[in-house]
């Protein structure tokens with residue numbers, strides 16, 4: 308009991324340092340009335356109605372689940388965000404334009420979105436979400452492809468500087484992409500790949516460990532590539548501090564923002580990040596396999612890079628005279644004409660983002676996740692799981708990763724799922740839970756914790 312009251316006290320302390328007043332005056336109570344009160348006061352609450360929230364029966368394909376017609380509890384926005392209602396509208400509009408005017412949709416467009424310059428509908432909004440200048444952002448292809456294109460420009464190994472530093476448990480696609488860059492330059496990972504890992508017995512990587520590794524290999528390192536948020540533990544890295552340190556030692560610093568874009572209040576330009584890439588189907592709700600985003604800092608607009616006709620300045624792109632004139636800024640990284648359907652799918656979501664600001668969304672997110680954490684601490688004094696994610700809200704985004712005692716996770720996850728609770732399992736023992744500020748409510752969190760308690764009890768009895 309003592310332990311719990313200590314934790315409840317620390318809950319209040321953390322709120323005292325929270326940045327937005329709207330969420331700062333809160334006294335914790337495990338009662339559902341607190342969840343309802345927070346929902347009433349939530350300045351982002353309206354956004355929920357702009358998404359399709361699947362019912363429990365729909366998402367479980369189990370019509371016999373409890374309360375089949377209630378909204379599911381969808382905590383998987385870190386994997387695939389829900390569909391904005393506007394996206395469906397926009398997609399049908401584009402299909403209609405295509406059906407009615409065919410190729411002319413490139414130039415004449417009844418909704419004012421000529422396909423020739425379709426990227427202009429999203430660039431500014433995308434830049435705002437990641438804290439960049441509009442000309443520093445391009446919306447194109449997909450995340451891993453963009454990482455490869457960026458590395459082909461930013462990783463130019465020399466005899467002296469040829470190493471790439473990444474984390475040991477990087478997302479597999481990033482790991483493979485980096486290895487392939489090393490091979491493409493006639494090097495071997497054994498000599499050119501440096502892996503940062505947590506201290507013995509720990510899950511999180513202390514900033515100091517990263518800085519020590521960078522320092523140790525500084526003279527021979529060309530590139531440091533890290534995730535803004537680690538997908539498995541939910542740890543948010545100290546982007547500004549790490550970037551500054553490594554750049555001070557002459558290293559190029561790139562960030563994979565897959566789990567950070569639309570989640571953290573990023574300031575890529577001000578932090579002087581060299582380059583970054585992200586996907587848009589996670590917190591940015593652009594749909595499965597959605598189009599990717601990339602950032603190139605202004606200072607690097609003149610770098611050599613792979614190119615194609617869409618990198619050509621759009622004023623003269625169609626003169627087709629093979630006299631290459633690059634577009635200004637990150638647009639010069641484009642190769643192909645982009646998928647309009649993918650682009651408007653993203654637009655549907657970014658229109659919702661632009662009704663708020665990232666600091667406002669982030670303030671709700673901090674509060675929502677802190678509420679989740681406090682409810683978990685309260686309801687699980689028997690600790691069937693520990694929370695891998697840092698308790699410091701500055702070192703995490705929306706997600707909490709629950710590491711279960713061996714043997715529990717699979718059955719707990721199955722019971723949750725059959726009741727319309729969508730979380731993400733990572734074998735062997737982790738469930739990732741990500742309440743998102745746009746469409747999740749405090750009452751979702753409250754219901755989730757109730758159902759999780761039930762599921763755990765059921766499994767423990769077995």
Ligand SMILES: *Cc1c(COP(=O)(O)O)cnc(C)c1O
Pocket residue numbers: 449450451452478480481534538563565566586
């Ligand atoms: C989601 C994710 C990916 C997925 O890459 P795609 O190219 O979009 O398939 C890659 N890296 C990280 C860190 C991710 O979180």
